[in-house]
Amino acid sequence: MRLYIYHHCPFCLRAVMVANYKDIDHETVFLLNDDAETGQRLIGAKQVPILEKDDGSAMAESLDIARYLATLGNEQRIIRDGGDSQPFSQAYDGASHSISALFYPRALALGLPEFMCDDACHYFRVKKESALGMSFDQAMRESGQHLQIVQGMINSLPAPQLPSDHSHSISWDDLLIFPTLRNLSMVEGLNFPPHLMHYLNEIDSLCGAGLYFDQAL
Known part of the structure; x- marks a missing residue:
């Protein structure tokens, strides 16, 4: 089976997390x-x-x-029920414009695989600059206020609840x-409190999602 994604896409990452966590051959x-x-x-x-899917659908x-x-995949790798994400969703929504202003220009600048040609870069820039109401250059200049x-x-x-508190x-x-x-x-310059760093590292270890700290701009 094949999973078609963008590396930066948060929606794609949901599927990637489960595929990797469940050890699914794909x-x-x-x-x-x-x-x-x-x-x-x-x-x-x-x-x-x-x-x-393997049947072509x-x-x-x-x-x-x-x-x-x-x-x-791996039947031992269960996914627990949710119900505690609302505080995070509300917080993300409240800061959504600044999150996007920090994220979009950096995603393009990192040279991710979905941006391996000029046309792909141009398509993303035009679409996201329109959504932001500003150029990526302006967003980068104003990083301080968004940060x-x-x-x-x-x-x-x-x-967040840690996987290590729930049998990994x-x-x-x-x-x-x-x-x-x-x-x-x-x-770069965004500081994650220890409880969030522990969470990020544990989820990354289980799901192989990959973090960007070493490439931060």
Whole structure:
């Protein structure tokens, strides 16, 4: 089976987390950001993630893919019930513009596999600059004010439940909590309290998602 994703995409990361956690044999395919043909061919839309099954059928929607993958692979790797993600979702929503202003230009600058050609970079820049209402250059110049807002948001977050407190298992909440924090690890100067660093490292160890601290800009 094949999982079509973008490396930076928080929705794609949900599917990646479950596939890796459940030890599912699969091929990861990084689509270029301007590739519309693959999505149209598989699901009739330019959208990721996409799971192409061994029988040739394909499915979309990150949580639907995650739920399907959860039925496969290592039966010992259970996914616990959720229900504690709301404080995180509310905090992310409250700082969403500043999160995006920090994240989008850095995602492009890191040279991720979905940005391996000029057309893909241009497509992403035009789309996200329109969403932000500012250029990436302006967003980078104004990083200080956005970092202050996001740092305050991070400092307000409660301690997520650690996998190590639950027999080294992840929960459905982690699919909603982890991706935003992981993407913010690409922001230099953003400080994660110890309880969040422990959480990030434990989830990364179980799910092989990869953190960006070593590449932070």
